[in-house]
Amino acid sequence: MRFYEYESKALFARHGMPLGQSRVAGSPEEARAAAQAIGGPTVIKSQVLSGGRMKAGAVLFADTPDEAAKHYETVLPIVVNGETARSVLIEEKSPIAQEYFVSVTWDGRRKLPVVLFSDMGGIDIEEVAETHPEHLSRTHFSTILPLSERVAKEAIGAVGVTGSDLNRLVPIVYKLMQLFLDYDLTLAEINPLAKLEDGRFIVLDGHLDMEAEARGDHKAVLDDLGIGDDETRQARPPTEFELAGARVNAVDHRGVAGNVVEFDGNLGLIIGAGGGSLTLFDAVRKQGGKPANYCEIGGNPSMSKVKNLTKLILSKPGVDKIAVMMNVVSNTRVDIVARGVIKGCIEAGKDPAEVIAIFRIPGAWEDEGFKILAKHGVEYCDRSVSMYEAAGRACAKLEAN
């Protein structure tokens, strides 16, 4: 879950990290007032979640409050990687002597958090890693020992920084490590971390990402920042259809029937579980099928959840048929899914035999499930038909339509 720059800066400020003065503006007047209050030259920055705003021209510099207001109007409508700006940040422009880079993230191989530090900030860090590896340090740290400034010192010292710069940087990097663990972040990055001409260091731009699983543990902070539960903060905002899918899944805690992602095809998918859904989605696309959605069912969802998911998918404009497919199931009951899907079709006013292109869920209680499907004339298959073949049968039916 990504944070906007202004939210990240609010969290940096909470941890006592040094920042330039800044204000969020929602109108040209607010932009002018912000620049006035800050005094002197300002930077006008579009607030978007994706990178590349500088290249897109969505970061401009102003010498006067009037210019700040004008730039506000220029920057706001610029679309960055398909994303429109939420607001605009007006920030004090500081005289910079040097730019540094620091981030904390997880190393899945070592299973530890790692501090990445470079004295070549402001540019793409992957480029630094390739062209100047000696200017980028990687320092892992323990999650069970008390957090220690020693780690920050080693990370900074490893690229050759010493003297008062080292001593001024240590508390900033240490606080970033704290922030990373305190808020269950998956990424805490400052780029650039600027050394000013007067020798002080400030955070110029930062990027924080919180682990979705931990959102519940940080409700107070998210409330303070005004981030609601329906803001998924993935690569793109959720669609109405996806939010409706999330509501279906939230009705009870039994199993999963959700994680809906919208696509624009004509074949509705009721698929599972986690890995099975990925496999089946690929299989449909490979065989020329056009999925209307991605979703996951698993963990033995209640019949009503499956029913409501079926109804939701059938209600989507352009959906001609649905395919109900899973890998061999261990703890999901085939008969319950079969009942739920058929009920969903009937309640949506559709004939299950007509609208269900294929039902392929082998495993526990499959005989009971297949009986129900046979009664309603639905085409089904067991494990002797592979996931790929089942997906192919569904695609063929749609093509024949």
Added chain:
Amino acid sequence: MSILITADTSFIVQGITGREAVNLTRENLDYGAKIIGGVTPGRAGRDIYGVPVYDCVRDIVAKHGQPDGSIVSVPPKFTRDAVFEALENGIKTIVIVTENIPRAQVAQMVELAELRGARIIGPNCLGIISPGEAKMGGVGGPAANTRQAYSKGPIGVMSRSGGMTTEIASTLTGAGLGQSTCVSIGGDAIIGTSYAELMPFFEADPETRAIAIYSEPGGRMEAELAEWVTKNASRLPIVAFMAGRFMDEMKGMRFGHAGTIVEGKEDTTAEKIERMEAAGISVAERIEEIPALIRTKLAEKSVEV
């Protein structure tokens, strides 16, 4: 032979009175597991299908001796504590079934496990099965269904998806290839044991003659496996199935499991496939191609199955 668990492995179930844990206790017992006790704080004195329930792991150790393993099936908020309890009571193989644990907590469990010389499988997994011997976790479901999908034989299976572990085993069984041990390693970004970390166990198991893996986008685990195979001149041919190829075009979106997200080039299926193939790992387009690919690779090495 098998790896990690055999018919003689004794284990406990932490959170044994929970709905899911009750089911898997029965399923494991039916499949022949030696479950010597269960833990749910405040429920001491009860039993679940004849397995006595205690308040603490310590009480089981005192009464029944040292268990080899534990299945942890408690809510995410309590998982770290349960795993620490198992580790501090000498348990060496821990299967964490629980999903949605923030990774900082997983990292803490893994770090302590390393200090204690113990191994964690999971979290967010269905556990381990050595077909015909025992299983530890929900893998395969009820014993009758488990026997239908899994059979004893020469193939080791590792999978980031619990459900796909059974799909692959079922496909292998259907093609006459049994399995030595199948491990559902878990779908999270940080897990206790990766493919590469399991390889030495399979390598040392004389009955394992080939490996099948299920993999997906996100993380560096496939690259780690490719490196391991190259560096250690593994005797075991490996066939991988790569799911989620559509995600390569959908950077930043999460599908399937918590660990499944494309953030950089190294996370993509295209990059993973390239690395694995360069290391001599065959990558199947469909699950049903796995048995034939395994047979071909074994025939090249003149290994009989």
